Amino acid sequence: MIFASRRRFLAAAALMFTLIPGASAAEPAKKRTVAAAEVWARTELYFGTNRSNGEVSDAEFTSFMDSEVTPRFPDGLTLLTGNGQFKNASGVIIGEKVHVLILLYPPQMQDANKKIQDLRELYKWAFHQESVLRIDSFSFVSF
Secondary structure, eight states: OHHHHHHHHHHHHHHHHHHOOSSOTTSOOOOOOOOOOEEEEEEEEEEEOEETTEEOOHHHHHHHIIIIIHHHOTTOOEEEEEEEEEEOTTSOEEEEEEEEEEEEEOTTOTTHHHHHHHHHHHHHHHHTOSOOEEEEEEEEEOO
16 A cells, blocks of 8 residues: 555656746746767677686776777777676586676778777687677767
């Protein structure tokens, strides 16, 4: 019963806030300027950190970012760190720390695919990885 009355209260509060035009009726409504969105390519790369002789250290990964990633994508990027898991070639489920690199770039960027593939191959070679997961999509972007 408490949950049902709480839901009704929250629904009523949400409705009220959508009906109230502003903090004061005397204030004129402000127009929001929305930048036009462009379609950009989005690539996510998932860099695992486990390896046979330990883990890729934060210092090693930072060095890889500074020497390999940033020079290829100097206009900006996003790096997230978390925990993930995968099934390796032997069928064993492995949990590990993972770095997720998110790149947004104009689809007409001619050398983007080569730069991304080079990063994947360099990381696999340097840190003895089976793979670097790549996910590609398109996003509407405005700045």
